[in-house]
Amino acid sequence: MVDKKANTKAEKEDQKLTLINKLLSEYLDKLPESLITELKEKLYKLELNEEQMRKVVEEVNRAYIRALVEPGEAAGTVAAQSVGEPGTQMTLRTFHYAGVRELNVTLGLPRLIEIVDARRTPSTPTMTIRLDEDHKYSLEKAKEVASRIERIAVENIAKSIEYDMVNSSFIIEIDEEIAQDKGIELEYVARALERLKVGTVEIEGNNIIITPTTTSPDKIKRLRERILDLRLKGIKGIKRVLVQKEGDEYVLHTDGSNLSAVLQVKGIDPHKVYTNNISEIAEVLGIEAARSAIIKEAFQVLDQQGLDVDMRHVILIADLMTCTGKIRQIGRHGVSGEKSSVLARAAFEVTVKHLLDAASHGEEDALEGVTENVIVGQSIPLGTGVVELFMRFPKEGA
Template sequence: MIIEDNKRNLDSVLKAAEELLPRNLYEELVNKLNEVPNLTKNEKIEIVEETVRDFIAHMIQPGEPVGTIAAQSIGEPGTQMTLRTFHYAGLIEFDVTLGLPRLIEIVDAKREPSTPMMIIYLDERYKYDGEKAKEIARRLEYTMMENILDSINYIIGDRTLTITLDKDMMEDKGATTQMVLDALKRLKLGEFEIDEENPYVINVTLSEKVLPDEYLYDIKTYTNIVDKVKRAYLKGIKGIRRAIIRKDSRTGEYIIYTDGSNLEEVIRIRGIDYRKVRTNNIHEIARVLGIEAARNAIIEQIIDVLSNSGLDVDIRHIMLVADIMTWTGKIRQIGRLGVVGDKTSVLAKAAYEVTTKNLFEAAASGAIEEFMGVTESIIAGLEPPTGTGTIVTGVARSLIRKLNEVKEVNEFEFEHRERA
């Protein structure tokens, strides 16, 4: 069937099979052929041919409504999903949206997930080192002065600010007094020094620039300065609120889970495995790693959500969804503002959401309905272009012209006969 030749040989048959079959199927076939002993050459050829024949017989037919099938295949198990937000399996420390709300979030292509999170693997050197993992996790956590403050005191009219640090919080967040001093230096508030009696107390003398003489008794100026000190950056990556270390019970390696996401910055941190960093913010992946990575992330996360709910949907349906979402090179949502909104047909758009608005706009702009799609054809009672409906019979123009010529000749002859 593959090669119509009486002198068929195994090599040429295999070569043809390699072109027709997907790679892993072909590899499996070759391996199996080598494994099974005592096969004659002709038997081998028959096996290859049968495999190819079977593969072609199982290919999807042209015109098959794959989108509808995908929608049903994801939609039906979706009805069994819970509407509740769940904790992440094995992580009690913070909430991660799972289940139906998360699935909706993915296909709606929300800019920011409601619970952004990252999974960060460490590189070879630090993988099994708990101490190093803790150090990296601390480096990730975004820490402001506010997080380690005990109190800020000031006396109006005195120009001094007494900052008291919380020793326990500093240890917990991994901040040092030196970091605080650096932060204060960057704020340029004026002279400052560590208190002689208590190393966790810093006295700041506000300069003339920050607190001019005429505002010396103005409470608002003082509050502004205190707010500024509170928001001062100490360390970490913006957007990462918390970092938690987990030890994988199977491999024994340490993995960092973060609350909040910032792929761009995290990928540049030393000591992490930048090849494996994951985030659940798909737009961020598209921005940093490109549209193809976003496609993979969509597939990965939809499968993750579904399998967490104990549902088994064929990956091909999910791949189709991801392909359509990333078709234009940007992430489009499955809905009125994305995939459906990009349809050219007025009726198909109106049938989905905001019917009147779509119809009004179409009427105002004088839109033309071509009846090329399924939805609008059903509305108008036409044969939808799907399945066998995709095949259209037509007559070539040149043929019509020829027919007309014949007709003209006939009429001419007819006239002549009548006259005669």
């Protein structure tokens, strides 16, 4: 008996599910996936008959269509205002990265400006590197990977560097403790220095003595810099690596960014490497990845400041910045500067230069945009203004 009851109950649920799926099947192309899933869940919980369900779905569809952007709606202006106004409330201060000790990351308005300006390198480049299955659960192994990434130069392990005028040679005292900690041997340093091909290299106790072939003071000065900056280990551009525990796995955070080189490192999960350097992402992973990175970074900045900006505004900005296949900044050298209309460009910045250039090249203005129509005093192509009338003359003899 009990079995039978359970059976019929399960059957009923089953029937309900097929009914919902059948009802929604014709809306699969019309509604976004997230709405369909939500509808499925909600309808399943409610006790409704088929007719009521149909009505709900129809109403949702109607509300969805009503919520869509209409032709001629000033979506760009609304996006600009929606990001711009909260931007005035953001703090100008740079905070410490929550959770990561000693790692400074630009946040707030300066970072947002950096993103929309499409700067080649952010002021605080940083990477988040996740490790592969073999390395992510043990601190030892995570540190091992970190040491492969962190750039170690001679200056990082040297206690002092002096120039001996009498023998005309450099004496570099290596800090043994630090060198051991970083896993670097004295011989290795000497060999790397030899490869610079500047003179003879000798090891004397804890010191490395370089006798350069040149004695000109100018060159010696420059040589000192070159020796100190000589990379012994790690990846160019990565100044520091911090190992951080997140959940049950270890994650690396870096100071400095070099995406293409980090992808080659053993022990990381290359499919989850992230950097806040957007132009690097565009170069290595393509324009679509850069688009998602812009959205992620910009939205994160707004979110951290507690500003509730709808993601779709940010998405529109990212779409505009990436729609030519390259990252364009919002401003003089990008979106605003590349407008086809002379008057619109002149209205933005450096008015006289644009007008002069246009005059000397004999440029024409089709008066298709908003700005130029405001300037000449016509109705602007927005809302009902986008509609143009064409008249079809009756055919001859008709």
